[in-house]
Amino acid sequence: MIKAIGFVALGFGVMELSGWFIHKYLMHGPLWMIHKTHHQPSKSFFELNDLFSLLFGGIAVLLIVLGAEELDYRFWMGVGISVYGILYFILHDVMVHRRLKWLERPKKGFLKGIFKAHQAHHKTNAKEDAVSFGLFVVPREFFKEEEK
Template sequence: MNFLIVAVTFFIMEGITWLTHKYVMHGFLWALHKDHHDHSSDGLIEKNDYFFVIFALPTIMLMYYGTIQGFNYWFYIAVGIALYGMAYFFVHDIFIHQRLKVLRDTENPYLLAIRRAHKQHHKHTGKEEGECFGFLWVPVKYFKMYFNKIK
């Protein structure tokens, strides 16, 4: 049952990520997200990186609350959120934005589709007119671009 809670939470996080990215990061907290689109940051850290802390705090609180009287479902929800956050970091920061130079020459159609969708998202440097706000789920047209190349 606990594994199911973790897995369902992980997949629900994709929808929450889409909503948060579209309506919070491209909404009232655009001032923190803007430098991620216009590359105005001059260092390794962007204002956008503060979202790591913003999103980690509720997860940490859920983990703590979920362990006060033994491990309850709040803890396993927090584990699902934390695993999604780690996946986000590895795929977004390391793979897509190449903060570490790995998987540069991948031919994996799924990874290439994720990278292409994210590039489409960054094509828009302003707050409005964005697309592809999700993370692990990619619109079908990007999958077709790369899966059709498999022989």
């Protein structure tokens, strides 16, 4: 059981680290034509950028299927990636971008820091000059409270 929890955590962590790298160097690089739909106003519920979620979700499903018979590391890493994806959807699509209006914007704590970091990321609609490319690991500056 400890190994399973470790592989779930590893899958989650690898997703955050690889997500940061992919977001910074690929989405804001050669894959900008797809990702820019996320930085532009849209009247549609779906955007071309959602293809990335399908890709990452597909990887998670593949790992789960490949490891299901023996419940080996692939299964548990796929579960970790899936947990990351679920939390990504809730934090990014529901809380930050309000694609579904299930949650209010956070007013304090860790979630407010995530929210502020993502707002800073979207201050530009350009390929360059964006900041804060992770979802959970964001610079400390976004967790500081404003002076009143």
